[in-house]
Amino acid sequence: MPDLAQTQGRRIALIAGNGSLPCQIADALSGSGRDFRIIAIKGEADEQTRNRASTELGWGEIGRLYKFLKKTGCQDVLLIGGVSKRPDFTSILGDFGTLKRLPTIIRALAGGDDSLLTKVIRLFEDEGYRVVGIRDVAPQLLASSGVLGKMQPKTDDWRDLELALKATQKLGELDIGQAAIAVGGRVVALEGAEGTDAMIERCADLKRVGRIRSKGRAGVLVKAAKPDQDLRVDLPTVGPRTIELAVSAGLAGIAIEAHGALIAEKEETLQRADSAGLFVVGVEKPSDEGAADG
């Protein structure tokens, strides 16, 4: 992954999907005097993002995208924001630059889903661009270590946090999910293909029907990156919706990997957690030795 120091002085292209994150990144880059251009993804980028974008391009306009990158002198590429609609082949059959690269693109996109983003990275790198991540250009947006909101975890919460953290590490070793929930000294839910939100909802359901028992608010959601996760394009993220779900599941708090996870809409997220009495903690990933003993 690129060295932070080497990103100074290079113009960054923000290829922006949905959500408020692209604008937050733009603010952070502006704040640190970085030079950048925003390319809004058609049908994905929010209005706010589109208003700040230099251009707007659809999936089939890869030729135009590369032309834009060349014309504007962007050397680094940052892929940021959500993508709600996976591009299908019809939308990819676009301009000449796309068609020219189609064999490469098809080769790259074939295969397992989970490495799709890694393959997209390679597509840019093959054209001589460098793909950077939030960690490289705006590390201040990542979760810091320690208690981040107003609430403090209690003794039982720390125990649940440790357990769920250990579970996410095991999950990570198998390249499965990023998140786990422990309640009352027991890991009760592990993230698979359903994603973090659905996993928290399941936990809420299990509490409702009494398959997870707890007195009052109890349990901790931990979200951490997988060991081999490419944090340039796939950063573990929590946001206001995560807090909302954690509250409805009756959890005591959430913990995310310090320096390796993002709190989207940080202010609002922490405010919601505070007012709901939920703690938010940034945890350092234990070293392998630390993880080995029980």
Add this chain to the structure above:
Amino acid sequence: MPDLAQTQGRRIALIAGNGSLPCQIADALSGSGRDFRIIAIKGEADEQTRNRASTELGWGEIGRLYKFLKKTGCQDVLLIGGVSKRPDFTSILGDFGTLKRLPTIIRALAGGDDSLLTKVIRLFEDEGYRVVGIRDVAPQLLASSGVLGKMQPKTDDWRDLELALKATQKLGELDIGQAAIAVGGRVVALEGAEGTDAMIERCADLKRVGRIRSKGRAGVLVKAAKPDQDLRVDLPTVGPRTIELAVSAGLAGIAIEAHGALIAEKEETLQRADSAGLFVVGVEKPSDEGAADG
């Protein structure tokens, strides 16, 4: 755990909950010339079981239970079949023998859910009885190794099987769940507090909405015991319902731990699997060394 050889010549008390398993065990014990008595749990045991039972006792009749064990000379106890209703304190406040032991029982039942059965075992052991499991008295009912039905796994299925098996081992190390599903070279679901059935249903839902993609029937459910699981009372089990759910989730097959898991209603279960084109495999648990390398 008791040595199999030492169970010969001892009279066994089958304390029987619901399902057809108690009768299957009874048949197996009869077949091998074992001496036993059936005690049906009131409100739980099936009619078939009740018809063969020497007595029927409710949760509050622990005094009567011990009297029965003493009178009939039972030395070993086998807890078998499901319990749909957890006993509450009202139903426990029963006969004098129960009341006398109440402080011990309450002490034993307090604490985490998952070790409840271990605590029940201790209650029997404290009175001088030995708790045995299916492995000890009817090992022929456990899954054997190899392909058990008519369908054979294909190359991709073996890969998914390996992946899901590895995942159950990681789960087991953390004492979480017994089951995992891999589809298309990726672990997509891990069992937590929701149980195996709910996990398979989740997998079906994720396939329906396209979060798990597969061509035709694909994916393998693996169910294996946790390393510290007390197989006397908590044997991983699959049955006709498991097959039904696996079919509706579009899985290619299921694998269970050979010698460490049970196929309930074996004939019907395998028949259903065969007619649905689902494979059923008994897998040996890999040794730790085998599990370490990827």
